[in-house]
Amino acid sequence: TQLLEQSPQFLSIQEGENLTVYCNSSSVFSSLQWYRQEPGEGPVLLVTVVTGGEVKKLKRLTFQFGDARKDSSLHITAAQPGDTGLYLCAGSGSDMKTSYDKVIFGPGTSLSVIP
C-alpha cells in the first residue's frame, strides 16, 4: 500500500517568516502534485513535478521533487496571511490492478500565517 506522510501537521508562523513542509513516502511516484485548500473550498492545484530532482518556483513558493521520486518539499519565502491554508501533496504512480495511475493524497499540513 502506498502511503504519503506530511510534516509538520500544523504550522503557525508570523508574517514574513520562511517555512518548509515535507512530503515523504517509501514508494516511487511517476509524478507528485501540491494542492492548497482554503477553508470552505476544495483543493486547488499549485504545481506538478515529474522528474527526480526537479525544482519549480511559483512566485514565493519553491517546490522540489526528490532525486528518487519518493519525497518532495515546499518552501515558502516571506509568508503572507494569504498563504494560510491546508497544503496537500498527492503522488501518482502506476497501480498494477487498474488501468489508471492511482493518486494518493497525504494528510496535509495546516499552515496559519499570523499578520
Added chain:
Amino acid sequence: EAQVTQNPRYLITVTGKKLTVTCSQNMNHEYMSWYRQDPGLGLRQIYYSMNVEVTDKGDVPEGYKVSRKEKRNFPLILESPSPNQTSLYFCASSLTGNSGNTIYFGEGSWLTVV
C-alpha cells in the same frame, strides 16, 4: 469557467434515509471521482469513474454507490446513511486517469448523519 459543481453543500440527515449528492463538471473530463475528507485521515477515494458507464471502487467504498450515465454527471448515493458517514465530501474530475493530470475539485458537501 471550468467548474465542478456539487449539491447540496450542507446537509443534515437521519440514519437510514437515502440521499444523493449530485456532481457535475463542464470540462468534458473523462475521469471523475468522489473523496471524503476526515481530520487526520486526509482525502480518501470512495469511487471513481474512467468514463461513461465505467465505475470502480476506491479505498473506502462501503455504504456508497455511484453511477455514470452521462459524461458530465457523477452522483454519489448513500442508500442507508449511518453516523460514520458524517464527513466532508468532494467530487473531482480530471481529463483522464493518467499520472500528472490536474484534478479539479468541487467546493465540498458537508454531510452530517444523526
